[in-house]
Amino acid sequence: MKILCISGSPRGKRSNTFKLMEEAASGIAAVERDVSVEYVHLANLKVEFCTGCDTCHRKLLFCPLKDDVAPVLHSMREADAIILASPVYINHVTAQLKALLDRSSPFIHCQMLAGKHGASLATSGGGPHAMVLDYLKEYLVSCGVQYVGGVSGPVSRFDSMKEEAKALGADLAKAVKGHIAYPDQLSAMEKRREFFKGVIASRKEEWKGEYEYWKEKGWI
Numbered sequence: 104m105k106i107l108c109i110s111g112s113p114r115g116k117r118s119n120t121f122k123l124m125e126e127a128a129s130g131i132a133a134v135e136r137d138v139s140v141e142y143v144h145l146a147n148l149k150v151e152f153c154t155g156c157d158t159c160h161r162k163l164l165f166c167p168l169k170d171d172v173a174p175v176l177h178s179m180r181e182a183d184a185i186i187l188a189s190p191v192y193i194n195h196v197t198a199q200l201k202a203l204l205d206r207s208s209p210f211i212h213c214q215m216l217a218g219k220h221g222a223s224l225a226t227s228g229g230g231p232h233a234m235v236l237d238y239l240k241e242y243l244v245s246c247g248v249q250y251v252g253g254v255s256g257p258v259s260r261f262d263s264m265k266e267e268a269k270a271l272g273a274d275l276a277k278a279v280k281g282h283i284a285y286p287d288q289l290s291a292m293e294k295r296r297e298f299f300k301g302v303i304a305s306r307k308e309e310w311k312g313e314y315e316y317w318k319e320k321g322w323i
């Protein structure tokens with residue numbers, strides 16, 4: 104089982120949110136022995152901002168920007184499960200994580216991460232945090248990932264969050280192992296696919312790469 108853990112905190116291994124990720128990984132390891140966990144600290148990578156040039160839609164996932172994003176997107180496609188983690192920065196994910204997600208729009212247009220499971224983690228200094236989990240869930244489900252759950256809270260609750268993150272990791276591993284399906288999410292994905300079918304069909308000359316992917320999938 105391949106697990107990809109992406110941390111949006113700039114604080115590396117000192118990050119509270121990253122520590123929750125490690126707890127989640129230990130929960131996964133308690134359920135599944137044959138597991139490989141890849142950690143990505145976005146702050147250590149060069150992640151340019153999306154310029155909206157549209158190239159990745161025309162030539163699927165090809166981006167003219169020269170940085171470290173392509174291998175991360177590749178790892179996302181290879182993983183069985185993806186965990187996204189971010190501290191709350193001014194009521195949202197960090198700029199580091201948002202910059203990565205902005206670079207992945209074909210994942211959403213083509214639900215390219217279908218068949219995978221996912222989870223998310225967030226910590227705040229004391230203010231609201233649930234909206235970050237909601238946002239990350241929405242992102243993952245938009246990409247076709249079935250969302251197993253999330254853990255978030257203020258750092259004052261860190262000890263109990265560690266336990267919750269460990270339990271979340273175990274649930275995630277069970278979901279991957281048991282191919283657990285979430286019918287409400289699958290039907291939301293189907294509706295979204297219906298919407299994008301119209302978009303992709305109307306732009307088939309322009310967004311050739313995405314159109315070809317849709318054709319290969321037999322969705323169009």
Ligand SMILES: Cc1cc2nc3c(=O)[nH]c(=O)nc-3n(C[C@H](O)[C@H](O)[C@H](O)COP(=O)(O)O)c2cc1C
Pocket residue numbers: 112113114117118119120121189190191192193194195226227228229230231258
């Ligand atoms: C630039 C910045 C913005 C922040 N914004 C918020 C916020 O909007 N609400 C909040 O409760 N905490 C906020 N915090 C506190 C962090 O969310 C909190 O310390 C978090 O646990 C840090 O996570 P990390 O250790 O994983 O980096 C902010 C911290 C920084 C540095």
